[in-house]
Amino acid sequence: MSREHLKRFRTPYPDYNVLAKWDTPSFDDVTRRVIAHRLEHVPKRRFLDEAQYALLRAVMDTVLPQPERSEADRIPLEALLDEKLAMNLTDGTRHKDVLTQREAWPRGLAAIDAEAHAMHGRGFLSLSADERHSVLEAIDTGRVDGEHWKGLVPKSFFRHVLLKQAVKIYYSHPAAWNEIGFGGPAAPRGYLRLGPDMRDPWEAEEKRRPQEAEDLSEDET
Amino acid sequence: MSAIASDAEFTLRATKGRAPNVFRRGEWVPMREYDENEPVDFAIVGTGCGGSVLAARLAEAGFSVVAFDAGAFYRPLEDFASDEAEQEKLYWLDERISGGNDPLEFGSNNSGKCVGGTTVHFQMVALRFRPEWFKSRTALGYGHDWPVDWREMWRYYAIAENDMKIAGPVRYPWGPKRGRYPYREHELSASALVLARGAEAMGVKWTTTPTASLSAPRGEAHPCVNRGFCKIGCATNAKQSMLVTYVPRALAAGAEIRDLAMVGRIETGPDGRATGVHYHRDGKWRFQKAKNVVASGYSIETPRLLLNSASEKHPDGLANSSGLVGKALMAHTNNAVWGIMNEEIRWYKGPPSLAVCEHWNYVDEGKDFDGGYSFMSQGPLPTDFATTLVENEGPFGADLRNWMAHYNHMAGLKIVGETMPNDDNRVELSDEKDRLGLPIPKVTFSLSDNDKRLAAHAEDFMSRMLEAAGGSNLFHTASTAHLMGGCRMGDDPATSVVDASGRSWDIDNLFVCDGSLFPTAGGVNPSMTIVANSLRIADRIIAMGKRGELSQSAAADGKRGA
Numbered sequence: 001m002s003r004e005h006l007k008r009f010r011t012p013y014p015d016y017n018v019l020a021k022w023d024t025p026s027f028d029d030v031t032r033r034v035i036a037h038r039l040e041h042v043p044k045r046r047f048l049d050e051a052q053y054a055l056l057r058a059v060m061d062t063v064l065p066q067p068e069r070s071e072a073d074r075i076p077l078e079a080l081l082d083e084k085l086a087m088n089l090t091d092g093t094r095h096k097d098v099l100t101q102r103e104a105w106p107r108g109l110a111a112i113d114a115e116a117h118a119m120h121g122r123g124f125l126s127l128s129a130d131e132r133h134s135v136l137e138a139i140d141t142g143r144v145d146g147e148h149w150k151g152l153v154p155k156s157f158f159r160h161v162l163l164k165q166a167v168k169i170y171y172s173h174p175a176a177w178n179e180i181g182f183g184g185p186a187a188p189r190g191y192l193r194l195g196p197d198m199r200d201p202w203e204a205e206e207k208r209r210p211q212e213a214e215d216l217s218e219d220e221t
Numbered sequence: 222m223s224a225i226a227s228d229a230e231f232t233l234r235a236t237k238g239r240a241p242n243v244f245r246r247g248e249w250v251p252m253r254e255y256d257e258n259e260p261v262d263f264a265i266v267g268t269g270c271g272g273s274v275l276a277a278r279l280a281e282a283g284f285s286v287v288a289f290d291a292g293a294f295y296r297p298l299e300d301f302a303s304d305e306a307e308q309e310k311l312y313w314l315d316e317r318i319s320g321g322n323d324p325l326e327f328g329s330n331n332s333g334k335c336v337g338g339t340t341v342h343f344q345m346v347a348l349r350f351r352p353e354w355f356k357s358r359t360a361l362g363y364g365h366d367w368p369v370d371w372r373e374m375w376r377y378y379a380i381a382e383n384d385m386k387i388a389g390p391v392r393y394p395w396g397p398k399r400g401r402y403p404y405r406e407h408e409l410s411a412s413a414l415v416l417a418r419g420a421e422a423m424g425v426k427w428t429t430t431p432t433a434s435l436s437a438p439r440g441e442a443h444p445c446v447n448r449g450f451c452k453i454g455c456a457t458n459a460k461q462s463m464l465v466t467y468v469p470r471a472l473a474a475g476a477e478i479r480d481l482a483m484v485g486r487i488e489t490g491p492d493g494r495a496t497g498v499h500y501h502r503d504g505k506w507r508f509q510k511a512k513n514v515v516a517s518g519y520s521i522e523t524p525r526l527l528l529n530s531a532s533e534k535h536p537d538g539l540a541n542s543s544g545l546v547g548k549a550l551m552a553h554t555n556n557a558v559w560g561i562m563n564e565e566i567r568w569y570k571g572p573p574s575l576a577v578c579e580h581w582n583y584v585d586e587g588k589d590f591d592g593g594y595s596f597m598s599q600g601p602l603p604t605d606f607a608t609t610l611v612e613n614e615g616p617f618g619a620d621l622r623n624w625m626a627h628y629n630h631m632a633g634l635k636i637v638g639e640t641m642p643n644d645d646n647r648v649e650l651s652d653e654k655d656r657l658g659l660p661i662p663k664v665t666f667s668l669s670d671n672d673k674r675l676a677a678h679a680e681d682f683m684s685r686m687l688e689a690a691g692g693s694n695l696f697h698t699a700s701t702a703h704l705m706g707g708c709r710m711g712d713d714p715a716t717s718v719v720d721a722s723g724r725s726w727d728i729d730n731l732f733v734c735d736g737s738l739f740p741t742a743g744g745v746n747p748s749m750t751i752v753a754n755s756l757r758i759a760d761r762i763i764a765m766g767k768r769g770e771l772s773q774s775a776a777a778d779g780k781r782g783a
Contacts, residue, residue, distance in 0.1 A: 009622040012629075028456065030226050031302040037225050038306075063617040092313055092328030096320030096663070133618055140615050159615050167607035171625065172306040180628040182603050183449070183569050185303035187456040190446030194571050196411040196564040206565060210626040 008067065010211060011179040016204035018177045018184035025189035026202060035174065035185070042076050043083035048106065053078060055109050058125050062132045063163060064170050075173045081105075081165055099152065101161065107150055108157045114148035115139060181206060226307055227300040229293035233503060235336075235480045240472055243465050244441040244458060246299045253475045257509050261285040262771075264498050264511035266484045266526060269338020270751035271735030272517030273467040278759030280474035284766070287477045287509060289500055292335035294480035295464065301456040305604045308453035311335055311342045315661075317521060318651050322667035323701075325552055329605075331704045332521065336480055337464025339519065340748060344452050345433040345460055346574050346597060346637075347387045348745035349378050349753075351396060351582050357741050363591035363671075364642050365740035368712045368721035369757065375399070377753035382431070385461040385752070386439050389431030395583045404436045407445065412568040413576035415632040416598040419690035423682075425580040430597060433461040433748075434572050447571040449600060485659045486530045487514050487731065493534035494772070495731045501657050512772045515723075515732040520550055520704035523737045524648040525662045527708070540708070540725035540733070545718050547648035549709055551742040552666065552701040554638035556676045557599065557609075558683045559631055560692025567629050573600030581679070582744045590674040592639030593744035596683055599633035606631070613698040632692060634683040637702070639744040640672045648707055703747050705739035722761040730772035734758050 019035075021027055027035075045053050060077040069075075085102055094100060099107065116124040116135050124132060138144050139154045146154070170176050177184045181204035183191065193200050224231065234241050235252060242248040255261050262284040265272045276288040293310070295301065302308060313332035319325050333339035352371035353360040379400050382389070389402030406429035409417065413429070420427035434445045434455070445459035458465050472478060482502040490496045497510040516523040524547035528538035538546050574597035582593035601609065607625055610616065616624050646667065650660040668676075680697050687695060710733075711717025714726035723738060725731040736751045743750065765771050 009619045009626070012626055026303075028303070030299060030456075031304060033225050034302040034304050034307045064621065065619060090314055090316050091309075092315065092317060092332060093319050093324075093326050094316045095324050096318050136617060140617070155615075159612050163611035163615065163617060163621075164608050167611050167621075168306070168604045171603040171607045172304070176625075177603065179622070180603060180625050181567075182628060183567070186446075186448035186450065187301075187303050188446070190448035190457075191570040192447070194408055194410040194447060196414060196562075196566065198411070199565070199567070203567065204629075206629065210630065211623045 009065075009179070012206045012208050012210045013178060013181040013204040014207055016178050016181060018174050018182070021184065021202060024202065026187075027185045028187050031185045031187065038173070043079050045079065045082050046086035047082050047102070048085070052106055052109050053082065055113060055124055056081065058132065059109065059112060059136070059162070060166060062129070062136055063166050065129070069175070073175065075170055075175055077166060077169050080169045084165070104152060104157060104161050108152055108162060111148040111150070111152060111154070112136070112139065115144050118145060118148070178204075226302055227295065229295050229300055230310060233481055234294040235478045240478055241294050241296045243296055243469060246296065250469070250472055252472055252477055254477050255285060255287050257507060260497065260510040260512045261287050262511075263287075263513045263515055264509050265289070265515045265517055266498060267338060267517035267519065267522070267735060268336050268468060268478060269333065269463055269517065269519060269735065270340055270748050271519070271755050272515065273337065273463040273471055274752055274755035275515060275517065275734050275759050276471035276476045277467040277474060278756065279762065280471050280476035282763045282766070286471070287479060287511075288471065289479045289482040289484050289498070290336045290338070291483040292333070292480070294336040294478065295341070297454060297456050297458055297464070301454040303448065303450055303456065305453055305602050308342075311454050315655060318653070318661060318663040319666070320663065321646065321665040325664060325666045325701055327521070330700070330702050331552070332519065335464070336478060337462045337468055340462040341454055341464050342452055343462070343748055344574055344746070345572055346577070346746040347382065347385070347389070347431040347433045347749045348577070348579070348595065349396070349399070350374065350743045350745060350750055351593065354741060354743045361585075361591065365709065365711065365716075367740050368710055373757065374750075374753055377756045378749060380756055381749055381752040385433050385466055386435060387431050387433055387461070388436035390429045393431075394426040394428050395579045402431055407432055407434070407436050407572060407575055410568070410571040410575050410598075410600070411564065411566045412573070412600050412632050413598045415562065415566065415687070415690045415692070416576040416578065416634060419634070419686035420578050422689035423686050425578060427576055427578045430575050430577040432572050432575065435459040435461065445572065449569045449571055449573065450602065451572050452605070453602070483657060484526060485657060487516070487526065487539060489530070489532050489534060489539065489728070494728055513730045513732065515734050517733070517735045519735050520707040520737040521648055521662050521664060523733055523735055524707045525650065525660070528650050529660055535727070540718050540727050540731055542727045543715055543718060545644070545709060545716070547707050548644045549642040549706045550646045550648055550664065550666065551640045551642055551705040551739065553703045553742060554594075554640060554668070554672060554676045555635055555700040555702045556638065556680050557633050557635035557698045558680060558687050558695055559633040559698065560687045560695040561627050561630050562632050562691055563630070565629050566632050568600035568631060569602060571600070574598055579745070581682070588678065590671050590678060592641065592671070592675055594636040594638035594675060594679050595744050596634050596636040596679065599635050603628065609698050609700070614696055632687065632690070634687055636676070636679045636683070637744055637746055638672070638675050638679060639742045641669050642706055642709075642741055643669060705736050705742045705747055707737040708733045709740045710738040711740060722765070723758040732758070732762070
């Protein structure tokens with residue numbers, strides 16, 4: 001089993017803060033309005049019930065753990081996802097015979113909890129980080145009991161609903177742009193230096209190489 | 222997507238005799254308006270590569286034109302944020318039911334909802350079809366022939382490229398000689414140089430991608446500043462979308478654009494001919510009388526509109542005596558290989574696909590499949606790349622964050638792969654209704670064995686190439702992009718929906734002009750072919766008008782509405 005999850009994440013760009021460019025030509029007014037709203041507005045829980053919401057947070061902390069961030073600095077994935085569900089935002093595609101996001105999330109969360117009970121005799125919230133990881137890994141590799149899932153396809157829910165929505169929220173946040181060294185907003189000023197190992201002064205400086213990543217293709221069975 | 226950025230999604234902007242000036246903040250241009258009860262020469266449904274081109278050319282020829290778009294009329298300089306989540310407002314996000322063995326994803330992949338259509342978020346890759354593809358049945362033995370000669374299309378590509386000031390190489394390495402691109406090629410980014418290095422190692426040609434982004438000033442727009450947000454809307458107007466090219470031309474020539482106007486149904490009279498369009502705007506259903514109607518809503522909305530316009534005379538929908546409306550829908554396979562490079566690439570800078578290889582479009586030997594594919598260098602923004610990564614490979618936990626920390630070292634090669642026209646891949650109406658009471662479209666799509674062989678060939682070739690360029694930790698992803706077909710044009714009323722002029726075989730004052738006309742998909746991004754084909758159709762319609770062959774002789778003699 002992968003022990004990758006026990007490693008702590010270390011950013012290659014420890015000194016980079018995309019928001020330091022706020023008052024520079026990299027940010028225009030419309031972008032400032034949009035980003036300010038994202039940072040200042042943490043939505044209140046509206047769609048999921050309290051227990052589902054707590055479970056969602058634990059799941060999000062397993063798929064995108066943020067141990068180095070304080071509660072105030074943490075990207076509130078569960079709040080932003082709950083808001084999306086409350087607003088019933090659609091993405092243009094409803095797969096035939098597949099549940100809508102609003103139907104899939106409560107059912108998927110319940111199934112994750114049921115798998116935790118089946119594997120460890122306790123609910124997901126009572127599990128250690130390592131145990132939580134193993135539950136989700138079993139779901140992604142299909143080593144789970146279809147009964148709990150009531151029509152959801154476990155791996156499909158995990159990748160195409162849960163992980164997809166999680167990364168869409170996480171990597172829309174300036175803190176995530178910092179850790180991957182993304183240039184972030186770039187209008188009206190874009191970039192001049194385009195070649196390999198070339199960087200404009202307003203781009204992130206790589207202080208150390210990214211940590212070795214697990215070889216993805218070896219995971220394929 | 223929010224009122225925080227802009228009021229365009231909630232407030233009519235093209236109204237009261239003016240429309241947004243897309244080149245300035247807060248400014249307007251005058252707009253002619255037409256009476257709903259006075260039949261206009263042309264009611265055009267959609268303002269993408271089909272509708273806006275036709276609106277501009279027909280208005281310039283003196284016809285009275287009203288073009289409808291379901292989406293908002295943006296001013297890019299003040300409405301487009303440098304932000305992926307916000308810019309989802311450019312996509313057609315209304316529900317479509319997607320089925321089949323390989324269900325299509327809509328929205329960001331292929332469907333725009335704003336004035337200017339899908340080109341507002343296209344990746345600006347401006348390629349031409351290989352000449353033989355216009356006769357792929359007779360010349361290459363698959364698909365259907367187009368009812369046009371490649372030399373005619375070649376002339377219109379040149380006009381389209383000049384209208385959009387395509388920045389391209391001095392010498393294009395594949396196919397017959399073409400004229401000069403109007404603007405010089407862009408500086409290559411690190412991600413494009415990876416493709417170049419790989420191609421040279423593999424002994425195949427490559428070139429700078431002809432790109433619909435300015436490499437020199439044009440009008441009020443300055444050249445591309447390499448901000449890299451091209452795919453989610455250019456905030457500097459360097460990108461030559463329909464919104465900043467043919468739409469302003471259409472307005473200047475006297476066409477009216479109606480934004481936030483969803484056309485739900487084409488009305489036909491007792492004689493079975495089109496009389497106008499029903500559209501929803503400003504909270505209610507309205508009707509615009511028209512002498513001719515053009516459906517330019519692309520491969521889902523055009524069939525949806527024709528099918529939903531069924532009447533006593535046309536019980537199976539309009540233009541559907543062949544039974545082919547909605548059928549032979551095609552997409553492009555978008556298989557990709559990604560790898561980690563030793564050097565920093567920072568692929569978020571510059572237009573994302575600045576280098577292209579069309580080798581497997583032009584070489585037929587050594588293939589175990591029909592059709593072709595091109596592939597390009599890549600530059601996805603963070604959530605775009607993260608989504609691709611997790612949906613295909615499923616990393617999570619610290620491993621996911623570690624993978625994403627390689628973002629600035631990643632490079633990728635992605636194909637635009639031809640799929641075969643297959644009548645089982647189609648658009649139908651479901652029994653469910655949307656918020657306007659219109660039937661939600663149901664789309665069925667399955668890849669053929671040929672399509673899968675093509676994708677496998679591409680994955681193998683690109684993997685070797687990316688490795689040769691220095692990539693490590695390679696992984697593959699699969700998806701689709703673009704839409705083509707659904708209302709095939711042809712020479713025979715039994716096997717096509719419209720003729721070579723886009724005119725319906727069944728209803729002489731009903732036209733289709735958009736990507737749904739494609740009989741085959743080709744192995745290149747479709748936008749330039751849609752634009753060129755629309756320019757060609759416009760000239761044919763203008764010629765018909767001169768010969769008195771249009772409905773009620775809607776004449777191009779300056780006799781306008783209003």
